[in-house]
Amino acid sequence: MQIxxxxxxxxxxxxxxxxxxxxxxxxxxxxxxxxxxxGSQQVLRLEFIFDAGIRKQNxxxxxxxxxxxxVEGTPTKTAQQIAEMxxxxxxxxxxxxxxxxxxxxxxxxxxxxxxxxxxxxxxLEEATFPEKELKTNLDKGRQQFVVNQSKVDxxxxxxxxxxxxxxxxPYGRQTxxxxxxxxxxxxxxxxxxxxxxxxGLTIIASGQFGDDxxxxxDNSIGQWSISGSVEKNWTPxxxxxxxKLFIEKPDAIQTGIRIGRRMVxxxxxxxxxxxxxxxxxxxxxxxxxxxxxxxxKGYTYGIGSAVVxxxxxxxxFIATEVGADVAKDAVAEIYKEIQLxxxxxxxxxxxxxxxxxxxxxxxxxxxxxxxxxxRFKALHFYGLDYSHYDRFLNTVNTITAQEIKDLAIKYLNPxxxxxxxxxxx
Amino acid sequence: xxxxxxxxxxxxxxxxxxxxxxxxxxxxxxxxDVGARDEDEKRTGFAHLFEHLMFGGSVNxxxxxxxxxxxxxxxxxxxxxxxxxxxxxxxxxxxxxAFWLDSDRMLSLAFxxxxxxxxxxxxxxxxxxxYLNQPYGDVWLLLxxxxxxxxxxxxxxxxxxxxxxxxxxxxxxxDFFGTHYIPSNGILCVAGNITTEQxxxxxxxxxxxxxxxxxxxxxxxxxxxxxxxxxxxxxxxVPYPAFYRAWHMDKRDSxxxxxxxxxxxxxxxxxxxxxxxxxxREKKLFSEINAFITGDxxxxxxxxxxxLNEGVKMEDAxxxxxxxxxxxxxxxxxxxxxxxxxxxxxxxxAFNDMSVLDKAMELCYFELLGDANRVNHEIDRYKKVTAxxxxxxxxxxxxxxxxxxxxxxxxx
Numbered sequence: 001m002q003i004x005x006x007x008x009x010x011x012x013x014x015x016x017x018x019x020x021x022x023x024x025x026x027x028x029x030x031x032x033x034x035x036x037x038x039g040s041q042q043v044l045r046l047e048f049i050f051d052a053g054i055r056k057q058n059x060x061x062x063x064x065x066x067x068x069x070x071v072e073g074t075p076t077k078t079a080q081q082i083a084e085m086x087x088x089x090x091x092x093x094x095x096x097x098x099x100x101x102x103x104x105x106x107x108x109x110x111x112x113x114x115x116x117x118x119x120x121x122x123x124l125e126e127a128t129f130p131e132k133e134l135k136t137n138l139d140k141g142r143q144q145f146v147v148n149q150s151k152v153d154x155x156x157x158x159x160x161x162x163x164x165x166x167x168x169x170p171y172g173r174q175t176x177x178x179x180x181x182x183x184x185x186x187x188x189x190x191x192x193x194x195x196x197x198x199x200g201l202t203i204i205a206s207g208q209f210g211d212d213x214x215x216x217x218d219n220s221i222g223q224w225s226i227s228g229s230v231e232k233n234w235t236p237x238x239x240x241x242x243x244k245l246f247i248e249k250p251d252a253i254q255t256g257i258r259i260g261r262r263m264v265x266x267x268x269x270x271x272x273x274x275x276x277x278x279x280x281x282x283x284x285x286x287x288x289x290x291x292x293x294x295x296x297k298g299y300t301y302g303i304g305s306a307v308v309x310x311x312x313x314x315x316x317f318i319a320t321e322v323g324a325d326v327a328k329d330a331v332a333e334i335y336k337e338i339q340l341x342x343x344x345x346x347x348x349x350x351x352x353x354x355x356x357x358x359x360x361x362x363x364x365x366x367x368x369x370x371x372x373x374x375r376f377k378a379l380h381f382y383g384l385d386y387s388h389y390d391r392f393l394n395t396v397n398t399i400t401a402q403e404i405k406d407l408a409i410k411y412l413n414p415x416x417x418x419x420x421x422x423x424x425x
Numbered sequence: 426x427x428x429x430x431x432x433x434x435x436x437x438x439x440x441x442x443x444x445x446x447x448x449x450x451x452x453x454x455x456x457x458d459v460g461a462r463d464e465d466e467k468r469t470g471f472a473h474l475f476e477h478l479m480f481g482g483s484v485n486x487x488x489x490x491x492x493x494x495x496x497x498x499x500x501x502x503x504x505x506x507x508x509x510x511x512x513x514x515x516x517x518x519x520x521x522x523a524f525w526l527d528s529d530r531m532l533s534l535a536f537x538x539x540x541x542x543x544x545x546x547x548x549x550x551x552x553x554x555x556y557l558n559q560p561y562g563d564v565w566l567l568l569x570x571x572x573x574x575x576x577x578x579x580x581x582x583x584x585x586x587x588x589x590x591x592x593x594x595x596x597x598x599x600d601f602f603g604t605h606y607i608p609s610n611g612i613l614c615v616a617g618n619i620t621t622e623q624x625x626x627x628x629x630x631x632x633x634x635x636x637x638x639x640x641x642x643x644x645x646x647x648x649x650x651x652x653x654x655x656x657x658x659x660x661x662x663v664p665y666p667a668f669y670r671a672w673h674m675d676k677r678d679s680x681x682x683x684x685x686x687x688x689x690x691x692x693x694x695x696x697x698x699x700x701x702x703x704x705x706r707e708k709k710l711f712s713e714i715n716a717f718i719t720g721d722x723x724x725x726x727x728x729x730x731x732x733l734n735e736g737v738k739m740e741d742a743x744x745x746x747x748x749x750x751x752x753x754x755x756x757x758x759x760x761x762x763x764x765x766x767x768x769x770x771x772x773x774x775a776f777n778d779m780s781v782l783d784k785a786m787e788l789c790y791f792e793l794l795g796d797a798n799r800v801n802h803e804i805d806r807y808k809k810v811t812a813x814x815x816x817x818x819x820x821x822x823x824x825x826x827x828x829x830x831x832x833x834x835x836x837x
Binding site: 003005006008009010011012014015017039040041042043071079080083084086087088089090091092107108109112133136139140143144146147149150151152251252253254284285286294295296297298299300301321322323352353354356357359360361363364367368369370 | 445447448449450484485486490491492494495496497498499500501514515516518519521522524525528529532542543544545546547548549550551553554555557558559560561630631634662663664665694695696697698702705706709712713732734735761764765766768769770771772775776778779780
């Protein structure tokens, strides 16, 4: 039987995913505990998430170093002993921080949980932030920072956030090398006392586990006393006007490019549509930016764009590294692609491809217990519920080419863009 | 335990099927038994350049990615010194699209001049972005030819130099395809909510008609035993000195491989590891330090690499490393320390086995090693390693005459 290989197999509509939602099991003292059971492996991910992200700091570095040093000492254990114990039980303990939240995450075989929890509890209650470990962390951090200064993509990224949000805005304020010399242990202790409070804690467990997990946690952390929360007013400062900057890096053979602007976040009605627009422009391998600047011109190894939601802000950016000799041409092509989306409606076939790609991605990124817990987290801290995803999927399914063009006209005005280049002029 | 079934098509394509009913996503992983080690020394970087061209359209389908995106799928690939691995994930209902696309590019490529020209540029930009325009980015371009005199591991997957990529012709592309992209060089694994019957039918339909071709026997030069320590000193535009030392170890399919892997974990896995504790935390010689194995199929390397702390002298850093290694060479590691690194391997494995794509990749890889079922027994081989085994590999491998050292200094 001869098959006609020029004809694609029949395509089937992409089904909606059944997201497993966590059970809410508030601890005795009111700390929210969410349990999401899914998957076939007997593994557990347990996240202690504090309202102690980078946005809460009033000087740079303090949030991330405080977070990193949670596991570096208690009154009875050194950093080495703590690491040794987690490692011995095959468990992974990871301090993690982003712009909005700081967390301590445990990954372990479910059977090991009871053995490692006492140490986790000790860290949460009695971290001591030893001077010696602080020095090691600052030295390490400073060297990494200095190394990063020779990377054009890093330079462009750092300056971009500063240029878009401003130095007064906690999302915009960037680290300087001198910051590594002035951070004191006392400052860490203050930041910790103020921001790692029971009132700002959320616990999320995902994987396969029994009810004993919550019980063990409730017997200790559920007994913490809770004082009033200290939600400070959001003070974004003044937003700078769009700007164009060139960071000189004389020996660079590639130029780092970052172009973008402040934008609405996921609580805004336009956000889902903007995600469709962004996907078409630079959000996947088949995007217009990739098709033009990589696959047609060969200027770069990769180019992409994203709409990013932060709890208090949002932004949009395009990022790439291109050969130094074609940097100008690449920038011109980027604006050309933006203009095209503002001037012409996107062809039906392309729009359908973008939509199906996004529906497939939604499915892919909802697969397994941890991905589903991430889906929950992405709603929870914005005060959204699961109907947000219904609206998102509905927008993806129904948005028209005209609506996408309208969004491009409204949000992608080249005059609103901040443009940062780092490389050889 | 990863259950699977396997069959082989008449043309030699090996197919593995793993059923996982819990997910709406299916993984389609196709490994080709070809890597940078199969390249001509005068045309390096070709296996990887070729991987790029595999996305530039095939004989009956002008574009690989568009039809895949249109059914909710996505795809990527990687090349290393040993293998080239292509993978697709998509909603299980649309699985046949992956068979259609990947079988057509095994049948034949479009071989377009335009695609070659563009991908040459893309790969050259990748070369710059990852190896030349990054601080410490050229380390492997330097360390490989230092450590290997004969074996093709002496060049990096990206290639020895940009010129080799610039010089690639369409005829080179055709030849490479004809030699290596043949059914008997492929191992396919499909993992997801599917049945073996279904995969048999789809495999026969799409891959079955591709003509069989004889595999060219692989004859790689064996790396001669190193008898003298080698070193290279370079200066680059970086802020801090760095230290790299590599020792030859046994091939992937050897008993000592597992002891070497655990030995690297003892040295640098996690913050309780020896090198981190002694050299970063206590003596403050390094800001970061790592020990790892390259894990290559042929005889690979055991590597220690680290960036020196500001103001630290190279000889002090080097002495620090060797002192830590002396401990391994002279003293049995305590049982609980061995237990620790084994536990870590076990947890890592449990977390790995959660995604259909990871499982499909692992099954293909172990099938290449001889038997996909080894994926389920690797952990036993790690568990069997004793403190005496580690002492033995430390003594036999971590020897001066077996080492190659790269001293990497700032320009000023």
